Amino acid sequence: MALLHAREAVMARFRPMLAAHDVTEQQWRVLRVLSEAGSVEATELADRASVLPPSLTRIIKALEGRKFITRNKAEGDGRRVILTIAPAGSALIDALSPERRVIYDDIEQRFGHEKLEQLLDLLETLIDGES
Amino acid sequence: MALLHAREAVMARFRPMLAAHDVTEQQWRVLRVLSEAGSVEATELADRASVLPPSLTRIIKALEGRKFITRNKAEGDGRRVILTIAPAGSALIDALSPERRVIYDDIEQRFGHEKLEQLLDLLETLIDGES
DNA sequence: CCCATGTAATTAACGCGTTAACTACAACAA
DNA sequence: TTGTTGTAGTTAACGCGTTAATTACATGGG
Numbered sequence A, B: 001m002a003l004l005h006a007r008e009a010v011m012a013r014f015r016p017m018l019a020a021h022d023v024t025e026q027q028w029r030v031l032r033v034l035s036e037a038g039s040v041e042a043t044e045l046a047d048r049a050s051v052l053p054p055s056l057t058r059i060i061k062a063l064e065g066r067k068f069i070t071r072n073k074a075e076g077d078g079r080r081v082i083l084t085i086a087p088a089g090s091a092l093i094d095a096l097s098p099e100r101r102v103i104y105d106d107i108e109q110r111f112g113h114e115k116l117e118q119l120l121d122l123l124e125t126l127i128d129g130e131s
Numbered sequence C: 001c002c003c004a005t006g007t008a009a010t011t012a013a014c015g016c017g018t019t020a021a022c023t024a025c026a027a028c029a030a
Numbered sequence D: 001t002t003g004t005t006g007t008a009g010t011t012a013a014c015g016c017g018t019t020a021a022t023t024a025c026a027t028g029g030g
Helices: A002-020 A025-037 A042-048 A053-065 A087-111 A113-130 B002-020 B025-037 B042-048 B053-065 B087-111 B113-130
Strands: A039-041 A069-074 A077-085 B039-041 B069-074 B077-085
Touching (some): A025 A069, A025 A077, A042 A053, A087 A113, A113 B113, B002 B025, B042 B053
Antiparallel strands (some): B069 B077
């Protein structure tokens, strides 16, 4: 319950920024992974962006439709799909990154650097313990 | 991100139990609130169960259809809706509560009582700070 | 009384999480 | 080569979160 609320409280800070550019939270995560990695294959992308395969399929459709990414089959294995960030996608990342930074720093400052590290540490322990 | 994963890791423990009785996580929360409070009006119920009004409407339909709760208009104010837990609902709560207890205790034991309190404390601070 | 404003609940639309079923392709053995 | 098994993605179905629009009722001023 508390986890849910905390997550919601944090995301509420980012939502306006994403909504202003018509990008969902998950689309944003996918774009960021691609932005950092360049070309990634679907399964790994889903994993890194913490999105389930069915969701990724939908997200890919949306992002491809807006020319943010390109989609190609892997040569050598017709099952695999390779996703690559496109110029428009990079542009969006560049446009939003500073804003994101500000929001994040603000949260960190208000919550406290110490506490943030402590919290992340506890969460990781919890996750590892349960998975 | 970590918040999301942690929440997912924890809920994964409860999901099988709920699925076995064909109850969703939110339906379960609503039932528990009603179980503790008896009769509650819709807005307050949504608030206490941490569910948005549109979701509550859907949940009510489902729970009412299965005779777990009853729905009546408030006398004196035709807009308000009063929800009350029904015998079948109480029975479900009684049937699942012990199981729930075991799962919760197990998580607490594995994670550590200290850490759990610490985590909940941090989360609350975070929530309060952002809201 | 009548109308404007406010409030409670519902409905609608869209996207994601989750599970399961299905398609397409690959790998490997007979 | 063919058939079986495995793997990568996709599709489908259902429920919830989120926002906005809408309905039903209440309230207070004219």
